[in-house]
Amino acid sequence: MVKNVGELDRGLRLLVGVVILGAGVYFNSWWGLLGLVPITTAALRWCPAYLPFGLSTCRRGAKE
Template identity: 35%
Template sequence: MKKNMGTTDKIIRILIALVIGILYYTGTISGTTALILGIFAVIFAITSLVSFCPLYLPWGISTCKKK
C-alpha cells in the first residue's frame, strides 16, 4: 500500500472521528444514526493511522506532498 493521505487529510479525519465519538458519548446521537456514524468514525480513524484511503485509488487522488 502506497500512502495517499497527507497530514491535513489525516488530521481532519481524526477530528471528525473524535466529534462523532463525543456526540455518541454525550447521547446526542443514538440508534441507527449512531451506528452508521460510528462505522464511519472507525473507518476514518483506521485510514488515518495507515495513511491510505482505498477510495482515492480509482480517481488517482493523493493528498501527500510530492517529494
C-alpha cells in the same frame, strides 16, 4: 500499500472521527462507531476511496 493521505488530511480525519465518536457516546447511538472509519484511514495514511480517482493529498515525492 502506498500512502495517499497527507498531514492536513490526516489531522482533519482524526478530528472528524473523534467528533463522530463523541457524538455517538453523547447521544447513546451505535452510529458513533462510524467515527472509526476516518480514524482508521488517518492511522493507516491510506484511503481506499482515493484509489479509483488516483487522488493523493501527500506531498510529491513523499510516497512510501
